Amino acid sequence: MSPSVIGRSIRRADGEAKVRGDAIYAIDYSEQGLLHAKVLRSPVAAGRIIKLDTSKAEQMPGVWAVATAADAPGRSGWVVKDARLMAGECVSYVGEPVAAVAAQTIEQAAAALAAIDLEIEPENAVLDVEAALATGARLVHTDWQSFDVVFPGVREGNVAWEARLETGDVDAAFARADVTIVDDEFRVPRQHQAYIEPRAAVARFESGRYVVHSNTQFAFQARNTIADYLAVKPSDVRLVVTTIGGAFGGKVDAYLEPFCAILARKSGRAVRLVNTREEEFIAGNPRENAVVRIRSAVTADGEIVGRVAECLMDNGAFSGELPFCTAVSAQCLAGNYRVGAARVTTKLVYTNTVPTGAFRGVLGPYCAFALERHMDHIANELGVDRREFRLRNIMRDGDQTPTGQTVEHVPFLEAFERIDEVVPWSSVAERRPYHGVGLAAVAWTTAATPASVTLKLNEDGTVGVVTAGSEIGSGAIQLGVRQIVSEELRVPPEDVVLLPADTDAAAYDGGAMGSRSVHMIGAAVAPAAAELRRQIFETASALMEVSPADLELIDGHIAVLGAPDKRQPLAMIAQTALWTTGPIQGTGKYAAAPIPFNPGCVVGNLVPTLNSITFHVHLAEVDVHPDTGKVSVVRYVVAQEVGRAINPTAIEGQIQGGVLQGIGYALYEQLRMEDGACVDRHLETYRIPTAFEAPPIEIILLEHPDPKGPFGARGVGEPPILPVAAAIANAVSDAVGVPFDRLPITPFDVLAALRERDHASAEVAS
Amino acid sequence: MALELTVNGRRLEVDAPDTASLAFVLRENLKLTGTKIGCFEGRCGACTVLVDGHAVASCLYPVGLVSGAEVRTVEGLAAPGEPLSRLQQSFLDHGAVQCGICAPGILMALTAFLDANPRPTEKDIREALAGNLCRCTGYRKIIDAALGAVKNGSRV
Numbered sequence: 001m002s003p004s005v006i007g008r009s010i011r012r013a014d015g016e017a018k019v020r021g022d023a024i025y026a027i028d029y030s031e032q033g034l035l036h037a038k039v040l041r042s043p044v045a046a047g048r049i050i051k052l053d054t055s056k057a058e059q060m061p062g063v064w065a066v067a068t069a070a071d072a073p074g075r076s077g078w079v080v081k082d083a084r085l086m087a088g089e090c091v092s093y094v095g096e097p098v099a100a101v102a103a104q105t106i107e108q109a110a111a112a113l114a115a116i117d118l119e120i121e122p123e124n125a126v127l128d129v130e131a132a133l134a135t136g137a138r139l140v141h142t143d144w145q146s147f148d149v150v151f152p153g154v155r156e157g158n159v160a161w162e163a164r165l166e167t168g169d170v171d172a173a174f175a176r177a178d179v180t181i182v183d184d185e186f187r188v189p190r191q192h193q194a195y196i197e198p199r200a201a202v203a204r205f206e207s208g209r210y211v212v213h214s215n216t217q218f219a220f221q222a223r224n225t226i227a228d229y230l231a232v233k234p235s236d237v238r239l240v241v242t243t244i245g246g247a248f249g250g251k252v253d254a255y256l257e258p259f260c261a262i263l264a265r266k267s268g269r270a271v272r273l274v275n276t277r278e279e280e281f282i283a284g285n286p287r288e289n290a291v292v293r294i295r296s297a298v299t300a301d302g303e304i305v306g307r308v309a310e311c312l313m314d315n316g317a318f319s320g321e322l323p324f325c326t327a328v329s330a331q332c333l334a335g336n337y338r339v340g341a342a343r344v345t346t347k348l349v350y351t352n353t354v355p356t357g358a359f360r361g362v363l364g365p366y367c368a369f370a371l372e373r374h375m376d377h378i379a380n381e382l383g384v385d386r387r388e389f390r391l392r393n394i395m396r397d398g399d400q401t402p403t404g405q406t407v408e409h410v411p412f413l414e415a416f417e418r419i420d421e422v423v424p425w426s427s428v429a430e431r432r433p434y435h436g437v438g439l440a441a442v443a444w445t446t447a448a449t450p451a452s453v454t455l456k457l458n459e460d461g462t463v464g465v466v467t468a469g470s471e472i473g474s475g476a477i478q479l480g481v482r483q484i485v486s487e488e489l490r491v492p493p494e495d496v497v498l499l500p501a502d503t504d505a506a507a508y509d510g511g512a513m514g515s516r517s518v519h520m521i522g523a524a525v526a527p528a529a530a531e532l533r534r535q536i537f538e539t540a541s542a543l544m545e546v547s548p549a550d551l552e553l554i555d556g557h558i559a560v561l562g563a564p565d566k567r568q569p570l571a572m573i574a575q576t577a578l579w580t581t582g583p584i585q586g587t588g589k590y591a592a593a594p595i596p597f598n599p600g601c602v603v604g605n606l607v608p609t610l611n612s613i614t615f616h617v618h619l620a621e622v623d624v625h626p627d628t629g630k631v632s633v634v635r636y637v638v639a640q641e642v643g644r645a646i647n648p649t650a651i652e653g654q655i656q657g658g659v660l661q662g663i664g665y666a667l668y669e670q671l672r673m674e675d676g677a678c679v680d681r682h683l684e685t686y687r688i689p690t691a692f693e694a695p696p697i698e699i700i701l702l703e704h705p706d707p708k709g710p711f712g713a714r715g716v717g718e719p720p721i722l723p724v725a726a727a728i729a730n731a732v733s734d735a736v737g738v739p740f741d742r743l744p745i746t747p748f749d750v751l752a753a754l755r756e757r758d759h760a761s762a763e764v765a766s
Numbered sequence: 767m768a769l770e771l772t773v774n775g776r777r778l779e780v781d782a783p784d785t786a787s788l789a790f791v792l793r794e795n796l797k798l799t800g801t802k803i804g805c806f807e808g809r810c811g812a813c814t815v816l817v818d819g820h821a822v823a824s825c826l827y828p829v830g831l832v833s834g835a836e837v838r839t840v841e842g843l844a845a846p847g848e849p850l851s852r853l854q855q856s857f858l859d860h861g862a863v864q865c866g867i868c869a870p871g872i873l874m875a876l877t878a879f880l881d882a883n884p885r886p887t888e889k890d891i892r893e894a895l896a897g898n899l900c901r902c903t904g905y906r907k908i909i910d911a912a913l914g915a916v917k918n919g920s921r922v
Contacts, residue, residue, distance in 0.1 A: 011858045018866030019854040021800020021840035025867060028799035194901055196804040196812055197867040245802070245867030246901050277805040473865025473902055649861035649907075656904030657864065683809035683899065691895035691905040 005486045006711045009649035010493055012478045014243065014471065026200035026215035026242040031270035034202070035064050035102040037263050038109040039273070040116055041283060042091035042098055045125035045352040045676030046140075049089060053117035054099060060115055062108030065266035067100045072258060076228035078221075079606065080160055081148040082141065083318035083355070085229040085258050091120055092140060092317035093354050094677040095283035102263035102271045125352035127676045129291065129312045132158040132349045140317060140350035153323065153604040160315045161348040163327035163604040165334060165402055168341025173306025179297040182378045186294075186370040188725075188743045189670035190314075191287040192680075193359050194688045197245020198275040199284075203260035205268070210237045210261040215244045215251055218511025219468045219501045222254035229258040237261070241470040241501040244512075248661070249358035250284060252321060252513050281686060282678045285357030286671050288322065289314045292370035294333060297340075298378055302392050305340035309333040311367065315348045316355035322348055325362040327605035332367030334402035336412075336443055337375065337393040342402055352676055358513065360658065364442065364722040365665055366743070372440040372726035373741055376733065386730075387425045387439060391416060394441060401443075403608045404598030411702050412441055415617035415639035418700045422637050423619055431734075434624045438730025439617065440723035446612035446715030447514020448592035451524040452507035455485065455532050457584040461556055461571035462495040463532075468509035469521045470501040474717050475650040480518035481525065483646050484710045488529035490553035491570065507589070515715025518646060519612055522710030524590040531586025536570065539577040539584070544568060592708070612706045612714045615641040618659075620727035624735040626754060629747030631667055631732055633695035641702040643714030648701065655699050655720040662724020664689045667744050771832050773798065774842030784830025788822075789813040791829045792839060800840040800870050804899070811898030814871035815839045821878040823897065840870035843877065853877055853922040856915035857908070864902035872898045876912050880922040888913065 017023040054066045069088030075081045086097045099116055103109040126132045126140055139157055141147075149155070154162040174181065201214035210230075216222035216239065223239040230236075244251065256273040263271040275284075290313045297306035311329040315322055326348045334342035379389035394412045401407065416439075428437040454466040465485055471477040477498060486493040499505060510516060537548040540558040544551070550561050559567035577584045595609035602608055621635040638655050645651050668687045672679035680686040705712020725743055733740045738753040768779050773796065780795040787806075792798045792815070801824060804810035808826040815824045816838040817831075843851045850858070853876055863869050872895065879894035880886065886894070891912045892905075900908060915922045 009861065011861075012863065014866070015858045015863050016850065018863050018869050019840075019850065019857050019873060020844060021798075021870050023866060024799070025802070027803065028793075195865070195867075196810055196899060196901055197802070197865070198804070244865060245804075246865040248901070277807060277809075475864065653861050653864055653903055653907055656906040657902045658904075660904035661901070682807055683805055684807075688899060688901060689904075690899065691892040691909065694892075694905040694909075697904070697906065 005483050005493055006646055007648065009647055010479065010483065012475050013482055013498060014478045023243045025197050025245045026213065027197055027274055029202050029213050029242050031202055031204055033269050035104065035267055035269045035271045036106040036109050037100055037102045037259060037271050037273040038106065038113050039097045039259060040099040040113045040118065042087060042094060042096040042120065044091060044120050044122045045094050045127065047091050047120040047122040049087060049091060050121050051117055051119035052098065056117065057101060057112040057115040060108065060112040062104035063101060063112045064269060065102045065263045067259065067262045067266065071262045072229045074228045074231040075147065076225045077319045078321045079150050079323035080155065080319045083320060093352050095354050100259045100263060102267050125676050126158065127351055127353065129314045129349045129351060132351050140352055151606060158350045159347050160319050160350050161323035161326050161604060163330065163346045165330035165342060165344040165602050167402060167601045170306050170308060170341040170343045173341045174297045176297065176305065178299055179305060180381060181295060181297055182374065182381050183295045184374045184377055184741060186292045186373060186741045188290050188366040188369065189672065190289045190356065191359060191665050191669050192281060192284060192671050192686060193248040193250030193286065194686065195246030195248055195250055198277065198280050199251060199255050200274040201257040201260045202270060202272045203257065203264040204270040205265040210264065212237060212257050212261060213240045213242050214257050215242055216254060217244065217247045217251045217470055217472050217513055218253065219470055219503050220508050221252065221511055222257055223503045225254040226258045226261055230261060238504045244470060244472050247472050248360045249513065252358050252511065277683065278681045281671065281681045283354055285320060285355050287359035288356035290366050292366060294370055294374045296374065296378060298382065302382055302384055302389055304338065304393060307334055307339045307342045309344045311346040313346065313348045314353065314356055315350050316353045317350060318355040320355055320357045322357060324606050325358065327602065327607055328363045329367050330402050330602065330605060331610065332364055333371055336371065336395055336441055338395060338399065353673055354678065360661065361718045361722045364444065365662060365725055368440055368442050368722050368726040369729055369743065373729055373739065376730050377739065385429065387429065390439060390441065395443065401610060403602055405595055405609045407613060409704060410615065411641055411704055412615050412617065415615055415702060418639050419617055419619050419637050422698055422700065423635065428621060434626055434735055436622050436731040436733065436735025438620045438727040438734060440726035440730065441617045442719065442722045443610060444614050444616065444719045444722060445610040446519045446614065447510065447516040448611035449510020449516060449520065450591045451509055451520035452587065452589040453521055453524045453528050454506065454585060454587045455528045457532060457536065457570060457574045459571060459574045459578065461569050461574060462497050463489055463491055465496060465498045466506050467521055468501045468503055468506035469517050470512045472512035474654055475647065476512065476517035476717065479647045479650050481521050484522045484525050485529065488525060489532060491556045495556055515717040515719065518713050519709045519715050520590055522713060523708060524588040525710060526588060528586045528588030532584060535577065535581065535584045535586065536573050539573050539581060540568060542580065543576050612709055614714050614719055616719050616723055618723040618727040620731040622728060622731040622735055624732060624750055629750035631745060631750060633663060633728065636695050637698045638720065639700040639702060640719065641704060641714065642716050643706045643709050644703055644712035645701050646711065646713050651701065651716050652699055654717050656697055658720025659697055659724055660689050660694055662721040663693060663728065665743060666725035666728040670744050769829060769833060771829065771837060773837045774839060782829055784828060786829045787825050788827040788829045788832060789824035792824065798839055798841055802867050802870055804867065811875065812868050812871040814874045814898065816874055816878050819878060821875045840873055843873060851922060852920060853880065853915040856911040860907045860911035860914055862903060862907040862911040868898060868900040872900065872908060877922055880912065880916055884916050884919060884921065886916065
């Protein structure tokens with residue numbers, strides 16, 4: 001019996017192509033007669049288009065097609081259909097597309113853009129969330145009431161979406177005589193996904209359909225968005241996903257694809273569009289900047305009896321996927337630790353800035369930052385040890401989430417203990433100059449969007465896998481799904497052949513997002529594999545004249561139980577089946593069963609429950625340089641619940657990469673906006689961590705299997721980023737003795753805090 | 767204008783001005799798309815190739831400067847059908863590849879570095895990676911792969 005492939009760190013199927021330079025990413029993909037496109041973008045944040053004349057551009061050498069708003073009549077959005085592809089009457093942000101050109105060469109396309117006559121009469125732009133919410137603020141969209149919505153929700157003027165949670169009697173909790181009130185405000189900037197491969201797409205128009213190749217994470221969503229903008233049927237679009245060069249949420253929809261589709265139809269040629277790095281920054285969809293306010297009522301013995309939290313998210317000019325995610329704040333700001341009564345209000349607010357969007361963990365990293373800074377603040381206020389305060393209040397077995405979902409098993413305490421075995425709190429919590437330690441804990445979901453898979457037994461005995469789940473780079477498909485199929489059918493992993501995501505070939509799949517691919521697609525593999533086994537056993541039983549009950553799958557063969565030498569290769573079974581029962585194939589599908597919760601406590605919440613919950617505790621130790629203000633992460637420990645580690649090396653990779661992205665968020669990254677325009681337009685000033693910033697990370701995997709997950713697996717990909725800024729901000733605050741309630745914490749901030757602290761203590765001394 | 771250059775040991779002719787970006791010529795004229803362009807401004811390192819054994823950001827490197835020189839790209843680390851280089855193999859063994867878009871540039875930068883410094887420390891490796899960004903891996907497994915490739919003092 002061959003050893004199980006589950007839990008083994010096998011090598012990824014697409015690895016060799018990637019190290020040889022053979023893998024075809026979207027920036028590499030080409031077609032016959034390819035044209036090159038460029039997009040003309042608005043230089044102003046808000047205004048009326050008074051002239052848009054493309055006639056000169058259309059006559060320029062090499063130009064095949066020009067597209068404007070009239071070519072894209074529809075609107076898109078996951079929940080609120082507010083987004084247009086190109087500005088028609090007015091522009092709503094700097095960088096908004098106004099026209100697009102396809103030409104023989106990229107230089108000709110650029111020259112044609114320059115020949116477009118565009119005049120915009122500027123209007124007063126609404127540039128930040130607080131201005132947008134002020135009484136009498138100009139509306140970013142005067143026609144907001146006309147937008148179609150997929151789910152009903154609270155929308156009003158500049159509030160694109162509002163989510164509310166209310167549990168218990170909050171006012172009574174705050175009115176109690178025996179409580180201390182602790183109040184905080186936190187601010188975070190935009191963070192760019194900064195994948196190394198820019199967004200890129202190629203489209204052609206063939207037999208009345210659009211055939212699009214791109215590096216989208218979510219093939220079916222991208223297909224639907226293209227169809228929305230072009231006002232055609234979703235099935236008029238075929239989306240094929242290329243190798244993806246990083247995404248992290250930033251490619252969770254279609255962006256450049258619709259331009260290529262329109263230009264391909266108008267020119268009759270294949271059209272490629274690739275973002276420049278500058279376009280990535282000025283017109284990508286970074287994690288939103290946000291303001292979080294938290295107020296807690298706490299008793300002297302550290303019980304949190306009441307909480308009021310408010311979260312203001314900067315939506316930018318259009319909504320995309322964010323209304324779908326808005327209510328995540330409820331779990332993050334009133335969850336993880338026990339809270340008596342809670343009220344959480346989250347507003348997703350329109351501004352005349354580039355639309356923000358999903359980035360690994362969506363709101364999680366800044367909600368965790370806010371909550372965990374607030375927890376330290378409360379502990380310090382009460383004079384309680386910060387770890388002890390957490391252990392007293394952390395969610396336990398059988399507790400409910402803020403929305404009333406009961407969670408039977410909560411391994412938070414175990415995670416804290418396992419971390420303590422690696423870094424005993426007693427050894428690090430004692431104050432040393434310029435050295436600090438921080439803790440953070442987060443519970444997270446495995447996104448429950450539906451999954452499907454078709455398995456086929458090829459005539460050579462290999463197994464073909466057809467799913468529209470795309471390989472984002474994490475290995476979820478190339479390792480996770482491949483290992484699950486291999487284990488289910490007892491074929492070597494090398495004999496599992498994966499088809500790239502293709503909306504024409506596969507049934508619906510909920511996309512490479514929300515840590516879901518291994519868990520959800522893996523769960524769909526089980527029934528598909530069962531069907532395949534049934535057909536294999538049926539064919540083999542007739543061929544080998546043995547009862548199906550006496551057969552087993554082993555090493556790419558079917559063998560008689562107890563007589564391993566009496567066996568047939570699966571190739572023989574597949575070929576036999578062709579002419580007896582027909583080709584062997586099976587399909588599987590999976591949708592997570594609804595989880596009971598208290599619907600009466602939420603409004604506008606599209607993600608009210610946590611599917612296949614995971615638990616995460618991080619510890620950060622930092623040194624702060626007193627002269628330069630530089631923060632060095634000297635030690636980092638992660639305890640992560642994964643259910644079952646299908647491929648431990650791949651999981652480590654997710655943790656090491658996610659933690660470093662979190663360190664970027666905590667210490668270096670901010671996409672600065674000024675007068676509505678993006679200041680950081682290059683990787684020179686938008687600083688993502690380099691090899692120098694990667695700290696030693698110690699990893700503890702907790703494996704409490706989820707019975708619904710494949711071999712027990714839960715989601716893994718997103719959460720390593722969630723607690724990082726929280727743990728580091730707590731550690732820096734501890735090291736300096738001053739609270740850091742904004743991100744990123746730059747050396748300038750540290751030096752300013754040190755000066756302020758020393759100035760204050762000098763005053764006290766005098 | 768015809769320009770002669772040697773790429774992975776093969777003498778080739780392309781029609782491009784001297785000032786064209788080497789990365790662009792490799793990808794668009796020669797269809798050697800293994801060399802990636804992540805930023806086209808010399809910051810991400812995905813386009814790193816070797817010119818006479820030295821790692822350069824090919825996106826900013828004028829193709830006119832490579833006439834008479836040996837250009838080596840990721841496709842030249844192992845010829846088609848030939849076994850992977852020790853470093854390429856080590857990347858797979860250590861799980862150093864996720865999305866992989868940075869891998870060609872990092873492999874070239876490390877090949878140049880490890881050829882010249884076969885007994886590096888971890889700190890040396892980090893310095894050798896200074897010009898390359900990776901957003902997926904957190905660099906740990908890349909560093910391990912580099913150290914693993916020269917473990918026995920062998921050439922990469």
